[in-house]
Amino acid sequence: MTAPRTVLLTGAAGGVGTLMRALLPPYGYRLRLFDQRPVDGEPDAITAELADTEALREAMDGVDAIVHLAGISLEAPFEKILRANIEGTYRLYEAARAAGVRRVVFASSNHAVGFTPRPADGSGAIPVGTPRRPDTYYGLSKGFGEDLASLYWDLHGIETVSVRIGSCCPEPTSVRMLSIWLSPADCARLLDAALTAPGVGHTVVYGSSANTRLWWDLSTxxxxxxTPRDDSEPYAAELIAAQGALDPGNPAHARLGGSFCTDPPRWPH
Incomplete structure (x- = not known):
C-alpha cells in the first residue's frame, strides 16, 4: 500500500490525539482533525459529533486513511458508551465505506481483555488471540469495534489495524503502567506502521513500548x-518505592484491566 498522505484523525482534542497531532506529521502525513470539542490552535478542525453524518462526509473527502481515536475513554453508563463508542464507530465505518477509504487504524484497548489474569512472572506471554474478557462497558465497546472492523474487511474490503492501547502518556505514573506503557514516540511509530503495512486485512495488535515488564505479545x-524503542524500566525504581510492588492478592493488580475490574459489583462475584 502506498503511504497515505492525508489522514483523518478523530478525537484530535483528546489526550492521545493531542500527542499525535505533533508526532505524526514528521512521518509525512497531513492531518485532518475531527473532534466534538474545538481543537486548540486548529481553526480548520472539524468540530462535530460522530452522529453528524454530514460532518463525517465532509471529513472523509479526499482522505487516504483514518486514525480513529474518538470516543469515551473511561467507563460510563451504557447509554453513553452506546452512542459514542458503538454507534459512533459504526457511523465512522459507514462514512469510510461511502467515501471509498480503505484503511483505518482503530484505537481499541487492553480493556477488551481486561479480566484476563496478568502473567505473574512478567513474561509478556499474553497473545492477541487470547479470548476477549471485557472489564467494563468501555471494554465491551472496544471488542465491538474490533468485530465491526473485521466485518467491514470481509464485506467491504476496508482494512483495519485494531490497536489495543495500554497507557499512552509521556511517562508511566503507576507500577501497573510499567507493563503496559506506550510512549508517545512509540505510539507514533506504531500508528505509522499500521497505516503503511501492506495487506493487513483485519489485524489486532497490542500497543505498548518494549517494556522490560511487558505483559503481552507484541509479535503482531x-x-x-x-520497532518500539522505549522502555518503562527507568521509571520503575521510583514508582515501586512510592507505591510498592504489585500484589497478586489485590484484584486491581491481578488482572490486565487493573482497577477497571474492581468497581462493585464487578468484584468479587
Whole structure:
C-alpha cells in the first residue's frame, strides 16, 4: 500500500490525539482533525459529533486513511458508551465505506481483555488471540469495534489495524503502567506502521513500548514493521518505592484491566 498522505484523525482534542497531532506529521502525513470539542490552535478542525453524518462526509473527502481515536475513554453508563463508542464507530465505518477509504487504524484497548489474569512472572506471554474478557462497558465497546472492523474487511474490503492501547502518556505514573506503557514516540511509530503495512486485512495488535515488564505479545505489531524503542524500566525504581510492588492478592493488580475490574459489583462475584 502506498503511504497515505492525508489522514483523518478523530478525537484530535483528546489526550492521545493531542500527542499525535505533533508526532505524526514528521512521518509525512497531513492531518485532518475531527473532534466534538474545538481543537486548540486548529481553526480548520472539524468540530462535530460522530452522529453528524454530514460532518463525517465532509471529513472523509479526499482522505487516504483514518486514525480513529474518538470516543469515551473511561467507563460510563451504557447509554453513553452506546452512542459514542458503538454507534459512533459504526457511523465512522459507514462514512469510510461511502467515501471509498480503505484503511483505518482503530484505537481499541487492553480493556477488551481486561479480566484476563496478568502473567505473574512478567513474561509478556499474553497473545492477541487470547479470548476477549471485557472489564467494563468501555471494554465491551472496544471488542465491538474490533468485530465491526473485521466485518467491514470481509464485506467491504476496508482494512483495519485494531490497536489495543495500554497507557499512552509521556511517562508511566503507576507500577501497573510499567507493563503496559506506550510512549508517545512509540505510539507514533506504531500508528505509522499500521497505516503503511501492506495487506493487513483485519489485524489486532497490542500497543505498548518494549517494556522490560511487558505483559503481552507484541509479535503482531512487530510484523507490521513496528520497532518500539522505549522502555518503562527507568521509571520503575521510583514508582515501586512510592507505591510498592504489585500484589497478586489485590484484584486491581491481578488482572490486565487493573482497577477497571474492581468497581462493585464487578468484584468479587
Amino acid at each position: 505489531a512487530r510484523a507490521l514493521g513496528y
